[in-house]
Amino acid sequence: MNRQAQAAVLFVLGAALLHAGATDLSLRYVKAGLRPLVVIAGAVLIATALATAWYERRRGRVTAAADGASPADSEPGAHAHPEPRAHAHPEPGAHAHPEPGAHAHPEPRVSWLLLLPVLALVLVAPPALGSYSALHAGTAVQRPLGFPPLPDGGQGSLRLGLADYAERAAYDDGRTLQGRPVTLTGFLAVDEAGTPYLVRMTLNCCAADAQPIKVGLTGRMPPVLRPDTWLDVTGTYTPRRSRDPVNGGPIPFLEVAEAVPVPTPRDPYDAGGGA
8 A cells, every 4th residue: 555545544444433423423432522522633634635635646756857857858859978887796696675665566456445444434323332231330320529519390290310310319319309299311221131221321521431330210111111211200219229230339219190202312332421
């Protein structure tokens, strides 16, 4: 793969990153706050590709001029008469070393396989992590520094982020949740014992370090439980609690009054607050 081909690969990769950063595709790989960095990285790669292509083209012109292909040689009437070259006979035991560029060895064509990840990024959007990953990783709920007061719920239910509910239920004993209907959004996971959980994966940086926030569900559940189905679950706090079998972390529960299937949200990962 020569420099021009490398520049083409860089350009395609940069364009793919720009496409991912300008659309919701990047949310399948990194948290929303890192989208500007994805866009910047794509722009830098495109600029590098263009600079590489320009440099290679300029170097080609300089090389052609050095080899006698300058514009002056192509004027009418100008004839270049090369001087006869003396034939050098190498001494016995001497090894002839070809001049740089005398023998061009093509790079292996397998280098073009580098384009496959780029095409996969553009053509195949991976699904967000789901119930399988959630059940094989320990809950990420942690004790926060404090519990700010919740807004008035009015006549309807209060919409909370799954992590917010889990933290208040696990480490504040539900004091701010008592008697208040709340609505949580997440996907369904069912363990081997048949216990349903509402889950939202949370990111520190990217999907590679995703960890689940799990809330157990009890009460009026749908008759058919399909893992990875996204639900809006409305219910009230219950003191029931269990331990995550993976890391021993606390898993609070919610007494379900209603569970309604909803489309997969634009950002499937937990942002640390609302749905």
